[in-house]
Amino acid sequence: MGLHIQHLLGLEGVSKEDITLILDTADSFYSVLERDIPVVPTLRGKTIVNLFYENSTRTRISFELAEKRLSASPLNFSASTSSVNKGESLRDTIQNIEAMKIDMVVVRHQSAGVPYFLTNCTDAVIVNAGDGLHEHPTQALLDMMTIRRHFGKLDGLKVAIIGDIFHSRVARSNAWGMTTMGMNVVLCGPPTLLPQHRDSLGVKITDNLNEALDGADVVMLLRIQLERQSSGTFPSIREYRDRYGIDIEKMRRLKPNVLIMHPGPINRGVEVSSDVADSPNSVVLEQVTNGVAVRMASLFLLGGGENV
Amino acid sequence: MDSQTIDLALTRITHQVLEKKRDFSRFGVVGMQTRGVFLARRITNKINELAKTNIQCGTLDVTFYRDDYRISLRQPEVKVTDIPFDVNNMNLLLVDDVFYTGRTTRAALDALMDYGRPKTIQLAVLIDRGNRELPIRADYVGKKITTLANQVVSLNVQEKDNEDSLWLMELEDGE
Numbered sequence: 001m002g003l004h005i006q007h008l009l010g011l012e013g014v015s016k017e018d019i020t021l022i023l024d025t026a027d028s029f030y031s032v033l034e035r036d037i038p039v040v041p042t043l044r045g046k047t048i049v050n051l052f053y054e055n056s057t058r059t060r061i062s063f064e065l066a067e068k069r070l071s072a073s074p075l076n077f078s079a080s081t082s083s084v085n086k087g088e089s090l091r092d093t094i095q096n097i098e099a100m101k102i103d104m105v106v107v108r109h110q111s112a113g114v115p116y117f118l119t120n121c122t123d124a125v126i127v128n129a130g131d132g133l134h135e136h137p138t139q140a141l142l143d144m145m146t147i148r149r150h151f152g153k154l155d156g157l158k159v160a161i162i163g164d165i166f167h168s169r170v171a172r173s174n175a176w177g178m179t180t181m182g183m184n185v186v187l188c189g190p191p192t193l194l195p196q197h198r199d200s201l202g203v204k205i206t207d208n209l210n211e212a213l214d215g216a217d218v219v220m221l222l223r224i225q226l227e228r229q230s231s232g233t234f235p236s237i238r239e240y241r242d243r244y245g246i247d248i249e250k251m252r253r254l255k256p257n258v259l260i261m262h263p264g265p266i267n268r269g270v271e272v273s274s275d276v277a278d279s280p281n282s283v284v285l286e287q288v289t290n291g292v293a294v295r296m297a298s299l300f301l302l303g304g305g306e307n308v
Numbered sequence: 309m310d311s312q313t314i315d316l317a318l319t320r321i322t323h324q325v326l327e328k329k330r331d332f333s334r335f336g337v338v339g340m341q342t343r344g345v346f347l348a349r350r351i352t353n354k355i356n357e358l359a360k361t362n363i364q365c366g367t368l369d370v371t372f373y374r375d376d377y378r379i380s381l382r383q384p385e386v387k388v389t390d391i392p393f394d395v396n397n398m399n400l401l402l403v404d405d406v407f408y409t410g411r412t413t414r415a416a417l418d419a420l421m422d423y424g425r426p427k428t429i430q431l432a433v434l435i436d437r438g439n440r441e442l443p444i445r446a447d448y449v450g451k452k453i454t455t456l457a458n459q460v461v462s463l464n465v466q467e468k469d470n471e472d473s474l475w476l477m478e479l480e481d482g483e
Contacts, residue, residue: 021385028386032372037422040372304377 003301007126009115010135011177019144019177025297026145026290033069033293043072043303048104049097052129053079056108058264058288059129059139063106066295072303075102090114091121098122104303107131125302130169138298139263140173142291144181146283147218149290150259155182160212162244163222163271164193164233165205170263171222175201188212189222189244192233209244213254220261221246221271237270247273251281259283309451311472314434317450318347321432322354324448325401332361334397334427340404340416341369341387346465347434348403366391368402373415389419396424405463407433407449410442435474437461 003018011019032040048067052060060076067074077097079085084093094105104125107115112132119126130136148154159178165171165187178185185203187194188211198205206212213219224240234240241247246260260272260282268274277284309317329335332355339348345367352365369387371377402416413431420426432448437455455461455476462475 025386028369028372028389031389035423039422041418042372042377300372 002304006302007115007119007128008137008298008302009119009126009128011137011140011173011180012135014137014177014180016180016182019141019181022141022294022297022301023145023148025301026141026293027149029069029293029296029300030290032296033289039069039071041071042300043067043070046070046072046103046303047075047101048072048106048299049075049077049102049124050129051077051094051097051105051107051109053084053107053109053114054130056130058291059108059136062288062291063127063129063138063295066292066299069292070296070299072104072299090117094118094121098124104299127298127302132169133167133172134169135173135176136169137173137177138291138295139170140177141298142287142294143170143174143220143261143263144177145290145294146261146287147259149286150283151217154178156184157217158184158186158215159218159220160186160188160216161220161222162188162209162212162246164224165189165222166193166195167225168222172201174220175203179203186212186216190234190240209250213250215255216258217255218259218261219246219254220263222263223265224267224270226267226270241270245269245271245273246276248275248279251276251279257281261287263287309472309474311466314450314472314474315350317434318350319354321448321450322351322358325351325355325430325432326359329399332359332363335361335363335399335401336391336393336395337363337365337401337403338368338391338416338420339365340402340412341367341389342468343405343463343465344403346467347405348401351401351403351432364393366393368416368419370412370415370419373419375411375415391423394424395420395426398426400426400429401432402429403432405434406461407431407436407446408439408461410440410444413444414442434463435461 005018032038050060050063064074102124106127106129108129109131112134114131115126115128128137151157161171171187175185187203187205188209191207194205258281260276262284266277337348337352339345348365367388367390369389371386430447433446434450436446436449436452458479460477464471464473466472
């Protein structure tokens with residue numbers, strides 16, 4: 001028993017057994033979180049650095065809460081208030097932090113591959129909290145946990161992921177992980193926001209919304225990154241909303257028990273209308289709750305035992 | 309031990325519990341994963357039958373509370389914890405199969421305290437194999453045996469292993 005991976009860098013190449021173990025363990029932590037005292041002493045004495053080079057509220061708070069619920073000692077680092085401003089390199093930063101005896105590093109960075117790079121600089125366990133346009137594995141794990149808690153299984157379900165696929169590390173991690181778990185993944189968005197190398201992810205990619213939604217058990221909407229709007233990837237917000245946004249009209253054509261998901265933050269009235277985001281089918285807030293459990297499970301399974 | 313002697317031991321434990329406890333209004337049984345769960349259910353059924361009560365039985369997994377998490381090389385498998393009653397102010401009977409170093413019991417006590425504040429906790433074990441490492445004792449013991457550190461005591465139960473039996477095995481050096 002136990003994970004076959006030493007670090008959580010991404011879901012590409014992670015086995016079905018490992019993903020299942022993380023999701024099973026996360027279910028146990030979910031019940032811990034429901035108790036009067038939602039803390040376990042498991043990681044007592046372990047120090048975990050949250051190394052965030054990119055802005056994040058949800059993910060950083062979720063990791064920090066997971067660490068505190070496990071009795072670990074979290075140490076928060078944000079690039080804007082550190083020596084990074086004085087020109088310190090990533091390798092020097094991590095080696096200085098490691099010299100203070102840390103056990104694990106949770107890292108978010110604007111460049112893809114930084115978590116992998118760190119595994120060569122330090123002996124600490126590395127957990128990827130989002131790197132560039134590459135992966136965001138714990139988000140995909142919490143998405144799968146949420147789906148599994150509703151349907152009791154993952155195998156055979158169809159998921160439509162809609163929006164800015166090109167810039168989305170969430171879509172990439174989900175495509176890898178969900179395919180491994182036997183789910184049928186369709187990525188959909190305007191042609192300008194789809195990946196250039198269409199076969200590389202091994203999933204169906206389309207710009208036809210109806211094709212993506214047909215028979216879907218789960219519809220996951222991605223945030224339209226308004227700050228990238230100036231680059232001219234689609235003519236206007238209104239046109240995007242009309243063609244790819246999910247409103248109550250489009251939702252009526254979906255299965256009655258369809259799950260509406262969103263990794264947040266939501267642009268209400270763009271990728272999803274308010275009445276859909278607040279409908280009983282929406283599990284957006286459950287995703288946030290499950291995120292803490294899934295991160296506890298990942299840290300617990302990766303942090304156990306001594307390095308062999 | 310075979311099926312019959314195991315059943316006799318559990319019946320004796322049940323009678324000892326009944327002797328001490330007259331009032332079962334705030335009483336619950338908690339079995340420790342994995343084999344203790346099945347023994348706890350059997351004791352619960354016996355109490356309910358003999359005392360005409362309707363007490364409930366929960367399961368407890370102590371993986372998150374173990375003290376060997378940091379040194380054990382294999383990552384543990386987490387099993388289900390499901391306590392169907394509020395433990396606050398309850399008299400609890402904790403049930404395990406084999407009582408050895410006392411470390412699992414220590415972890416279980418910590419875990420139960422995080423669910424609330426039970427009024428009392430008593431410990432029932434089927435086998436006490438000695439070699440305690442902590443100042444913890446059992447209130448009810450099915451059978452006491454003397455063992456060495458290189459021996460493994462392992463219980464099979466009908467519900468999971470298709471037979472009731474107790475095994476004592478010698479470990480080879482280095483295993």
